[in-house]
Amino acid sequence: MTSSGKISSAQLFCILFVCRVVALFTYMTPETKNAETVNSVLLSIFFVLFQLIFAVPVFTVIKKDNSQGIIGAAKKSSALFSKIISLIYCCAFIFAAGISVSRFELFVSTVMFPGAEISFFIALLLAASLFAVFRGIQAIGRSSAVILFAVGISTVFITLSVVKEFQYTNLLPVFMNGLAPLAESSFYSATRTMELISIMIIAPEVTGRLRSGFIKWLIAFGAVAAVLFTCTDGILGAYGAKQLFQLYSLTLIAKFSIFERLDDLITGSWVLCTLLKTAFYCLIAAKCIEQGFGKKPTKLFHTGISAAVFTVFLLTSGTVVTFSEIIGSDIISGLYIAVAVLIPLAVFFSAKLSGKKRRKEENLCQQNQS
Amino acid sequence: MSAKSILKLLVLTVLILILCACSFVEIVEIDDRLIITALGIDVTDEGYEVTVQALNTSSGGSGNSSSQSSGSQATQHFSVSGETVGDALLQIYTKTGFKPLYSQARILVLGKRAAEEKLSQSIDFFLREYATRTDILLAVSLSTAKEVVSASFGDSVIGAKELENAVKSGEYTSKSVTVPLYKFINLISGETDCAYCPVIGVEKNEFSDNMIAFVYGTALFYDNTLQTVINDEDTLGLMLLTNLAGGASIPVETQGGTYTLGIVSGKTKIKPTIKENTALFDITTTLKCDIVEYENADFSVISEEDIEIIKKNALEIIGKRLEQTLKISFYANNCDICRFGKILMLKDSDFYNKYISRGNFADKIQYSLDIEISVRRVGKESLFA
Numbered sequence: 001m002t003s004s005g006k007i008s009s010a011q012l013f014c015i016l017f018v019c020r021v022v023a024l025f026t027y028m029t030p031e032t033k034n035a036e037t038v039n040s041v042l043l044s045i046f047f048v049l050f051q052l053i054f055a056v057p058v059f060t061v062i063k064k065d066n067s068q069g070i071i072g073a074a075k076k077s078s079a080l081f082s083k084i085i086s087l088i089y090c091c092a093f094i095f096a097a098g099i100s101v102s103r104f105e106l107f108v109s110t111v112m113f114p115g116a117e118i119s120f121f122i123a124l125l126l127a128a129s130l131f132a133v134f135r136g137i138q139a140i141g142r143s144s145a146v147i148l149f150a151v152g153i154s155t156v157f158i159t160l161s162v163v164k165e166f167q168y169t170n171l172l173p174v175f176m177n178g179l180a181p182l183a184e185s186s187f188y189s190a191t192r193t194m195e196l197i198s199i200m201i202i203a204p205e206v207t208g209r210l211r212s213g214f215i216k217w218l219i220a221f222g223a224v225a226a227v228l229f230t231c232t233d234g235i236l237g238a239y240g241a242k243q244l245f246q247l248y249s250l251t252l253i254a255k256f257s258i259f260e261r262l263d264d265l266i267t268g269s270w271v272l273c274t275l276l277k278t279a280f281y282c283l284i285a286a287k288c289i290e291q292g293f294g295k296k297p298t299k300l301f302h303t304g305i306s307a308a309v310f311t312v313f314l315l316t317s318g319t320v321v322t323f324s325e326i327i328g329s330d331i332i333s334g335l336y337i338a339v340a341v342l343i344p345l346a347v348f349f350s351a352k353l354s355g356k357k358r359r360k361e362e363n364l365c366q367q368n369q370s
Numbered sequence: 371m372s373a374k375s376i377l378k379l380l381v382l383t384v385l386i387l388i389l390c391a392c393s394f395v396e397i398v399e400i401d402d403r404l405i406i407t408a409l410g411i412d413v414t415d416e417g418y419e420v421t422v423q424a425l426n427t428s429s430g431g432s433g434n435s436s437s438q439s440s441g442s443q444a445t446q447h448f449s450v451s452g453e454t455v456g457d458a459l460l461q462i463y464t465k466t467g468f469k470p471l472y473s474q475a476r477i478l479v480l481g482k483r484a485a486e487e488k489l490s491q492s493i494d495f496f497l498r499e500y501a502t503r504t505d506i507l508l509a510v511s512l513s514t515a516k517e518v519v520s521a522s523f524g525d526s527v528i529g530a531k532e533l534e535n536a537v538k539s540g541e542y543t544s545k546s547v548t549v550p551l552y553k554f555i556n557l558i559s560g561e562t563d564c565a566y567c568p569v570i571g572v573e574k575n576e577f578s579d580n581m582i583a584f585v586y587g588t589a590l591f592y593d594n595t596l597q598t599v600i601n602d603e604d605t606l607g608l609m610l611l612t613n614l615a616g617g618a619s620i621p622v623e624t625q626g627g628t629y630t631l632g633i634v635s636g637k638t639k640i641k642p643t644i645k646e647n648t649a650l651f652d653i654t655t656t657l658k659c660d661i662v663e664y665e666n667a668d669f670s671v672i673s674e675e676d677i678e679i680i681k682k683n684a685l686e687i688i689g690k691r692l693e694q695t696l697k698i699s700f701y702a703n704n705c706d707i708c709r710f711g712k713i714l715m716l717k718d719s720d721f722y723n724k725y726i727s728r729g730n731f732a733d734k735i736q737y738s739l740d741i742e743i744s745v746r747r748v749g750k751e752s753l754f755a
Contacts, residue, residue, distance in 0.1 A: 110500065111500045114500050114501060124384045125384075127381075127384060128381055128384045131377075131381045168716075169709045169712045169713060169716070170556060171716065172716075173715060173716055173719050176719070236552055236556065237556035237559075237560075238555065238556045238559035238560060239497075239551075239552040239553075239555045239556040239559070240552075240556075242497060242555070242559075249504055249552070252503070252504040252505070253504050253505045253550070253552060261473075
């Protein structure tokens with residue numbers, strides 16, 4: 001935390017780690033058709049590589065001192081352009097928050113309380129996240145460190161308690177079905193990672209180095225994902241591939257001394273992660289409008305964003321099949337490429353062009369004056 | 371109280387509720403629950419018969435005509451039928467009026483016919499139903515599952531616990547494999563893998579009117595059906611080969627008397643080598659043992675020479691046992707307990723696809739056994755006189 005109302009880059013990557021980890025925990029097997037036949041370590045490595053590729057255009061629009069994000073960069077070429085972009089990113093984060101809540105709702109209503117109707121519970125979750133949004137980015141940053149600690153401890157504890165069941169014969173050959181499923185699965189995972197995009201919006205609110213922080217974050221997350229998925233594959237084997245939430249199934253067999261059913265320990269921390277992730281995405285959505293239109297969002301506006309997230313949740317939750325079809329569609333991949341690669345590139349080149357134009361005009365003015 | 375304070379209190383309440391995730395789901399009182407402790411599945415001509423053992427939570431006992439219970443008994447039993455297991459289990463609600471709770475069920479017993487004819491169909495419900503335990507233990511009864519699950523072990527005894535203890539006794543004796551559901555499904559799903567689980571039975575306790583549970587050997591499954599049952603001795607072989615062996619005792623005869631060799635731990639490593647169209651497996655089993663008893667006439671001490679003789683004889687006994695297990699399971703019944711097929715799949719997928727994946731690949735596999743025994747401790751004193 002800094003006195004200027006900004007958060008440090010360490011705090012930002014704590015938030016982003018929590019956001020990504022909860023997506024990992026509530027990852028559903030039917031989302032991708034080939035993920036269960038792909039080597040987990042290679043999947044993580046390829047995911048990291050894809051993210052690094054997507055990061056190139058993202059970091060071209062962020063100034064080195066973090067004073068300018070993508071909307072700030074777009075403003076240099078056109079005010080209208082920046083407004084359009086801010087609306088696009090606002091919608092993207094509302095959708096991402098809605099999807100995140102839907103995923104959590106499916107997790108709760110499928111494995112924790114099968115068949116339970118928890119829309120009211122989700123509304124309360126959004127109300128709590130709205131409160132966190134009111135407290136601002138600093139409050140979210142501070143709580144992320146605490147939540148990350150709790151999630152980290154519980155994950156390590158559960159992993160250690162099940163690791164004795166690991167059998168390498170449960171794993172699959174490295175390139176069982178060739179490179180195509182590996183590339184497909186890792187591309188799928190990489191194009192559902194909104195954290196990278198959020199950096200472009202939140203950059204002006206952060207102090208410290210973003211580039212090196214992002215690389216560390218990415219490598220740390222890749223390592224965690226590789227370890228967790230390898231453990232799941234090596235312990236559950238084919239059984240895991242038949243389960244909807246593989247990592248949750250792993251927690252079900254965790255035992256330590258007299259303590260059984262340690263799943264409650266980890267699912268408790270997952271609830272906190274979802275709360276933080278929703279709050280962060282809602283805040284980012286509001287920041288988009290703030291940066292694009294230059295007006296500080298009111299509490300009513302924040303409430304409107306939460307209501308929009310709830311609407312997305314209602315439209316996308318339904319059943320696992322509906323959710324998987326929506327989230328697994330190629331349209332989502334295409335939209336991600338648009339907001340993570342194409343728009344930043346467009347902003348970068350338009351800023352360059354307008355800069356050149358401005359310099360030419362300035363030169364012309366100077367020549368006329370002389 | 372100001373509006374801000376009320377808001378804070380509200381948010382705090384919400385957070386607590388979220389943490390507990392309570393009040394938004396249906397609450398069923400414990401008295402209205404049928405806490406299932408064991409399940410048995412039998413295949414009949416009409417479909418499935420599921421026998422349920424549940425805790426007797428009602429204070430006055432259940433007077434339901436479909437159950438066998440009395441107020442003083444710790445458990446009660448129900449038998450329900452249906453076209454599928456799920457369909458049969460749904461009948462519990464209508465028969466008893468209680469909502470079944472599967473999460474406390476510790477053991478699932480399959481009748482012989484279910485194991486032979488409809489293995490995957492019988493356990494599919496437990497794979498998909500999230501309310502069941504992932505690590506529920508699996509066992510097979512060579513008669514009916516109903517006989518085992520509905521057996522009475524005493525008024526105040528929870529039968530499921532007795533059955534579970536019988537299965538878990540293998541952790542100390544290596545005569546019974548402990549196989550949770552997820553491991554069983556993992557093995558049965560493999561293209562070449564062999565799944566296994568203990569064979570459980572009940573018999574009358576000679577000292578009382580109650581029954582006792584016992585395990586006699588291991589059932590081996592391949593291609594979704596029960597292939598064969600191996601005895602206690604071969605079960606030890608299986609457990610040594612699959613790194614499941616806990617404790618076991620092996621009597622070793624020598625000229626000086628009979629020693630009881632206690633296996634403390636065993637570890638087996640399997641390394642494949644592929645030569646032309648045959649896979650050679652080096653199986654190395656390392657055992658740590660104690661000498662727990664020396665049966666002779668004069669309580670004499672054990673000399674270093676004795677230890678060497680014991681090791682030599684023990685190697686022979688264990689070697690024969692492992693070979694016998696492999697012969698019966700793999701070569702005679704095509705049950706790949708060592709996961710040779712899976713190891714080859716990881717080692718050389720071309721070889722696997724060419725020779726192994728079609729099944730019946732015993733002729734493509736050769737092995738060599740190497741056993742190492744270290745004697746860790748020989749009694750309290752006077753090791754080497």
